[in-house]
Amino acid sequence: MKRARVAYAGAIHSAVPHPRGLQLADGRVCAENEVVWLPPIEPQTVFALGLNYAAHAKELKFGDQAEPLVFLKGPNSVLGHRGVTRRPDGVRMMHYECELAVVMGRTAHHVERAQAMNHVAGYMIANDYAVRDYLENYYRPNLRAKNRDAATVLGPWFVDAADVPDPGHLALRTYVNGELRQEGTTADMITDIATLIEYLSAFMTLSPGDVILTGTPEGVSNVVCGDTVVCEIEGLGRLQNTIVSDAAFGLPPTQEPNHAH
Known part of the structure; x- marks a missing residue:
């Protein structure tokens, strides 16, 4: 459903x-x-995976990681379908990231991989924008790059886990102004959903309503003000939003530095 x-x-x-x-x-x-x-649910903790597709890591010129690269997002980062996301004036590279979002339905603590999927309530589409100018390095995702207000779009639907029999083989696509820019499959994840749940629950408790963003495939590209971005995942729908400028938020230009220090 x-x-x-x-x-x-x-x-x-x-x-x-x-x-x-x-x-x-x-x-x-x-x-x-x-x-x-x-957003289809009111998220509790939001976990985001970086570089969880090998081709995307290569695209960004990052090497292999010894274990999953995970960081957290605050509640103000999430946005619903058809909302607007701000592109700071003066940045050189801001890109979409179409991702499968996993919603926990049961408390998970020291869960083994074989039982992990029993703790999943369902799935959403996520578009987790990044301002690449602000990213310091792969092991320290900068807050300004990946935890921005209204830059993690979720929706449009929450889909029950029972209606997604094989989340490990779903096609992902991103369109910008109707042009196909990104295409991949969840089959190419480096660390799959069950392994992520096992990994996280080994050192912390996952709770109902927690959300795991599982990373994006290759094919990210720059977006500019006025662009309409649609992320599509097989069986989950089409998630749309629009990029706007600082002026749309009543902000004067150059409110933020152009690069990380």
């Missing part, structure tokens, strides 16, 4: 797909553009 969270007529609603858009829990039917799309 696919479910969304939206704001409509002054309230937050659960919704499901409908031929005319989506149907709210109270029975009303709305077009996609009549609601404000929120």
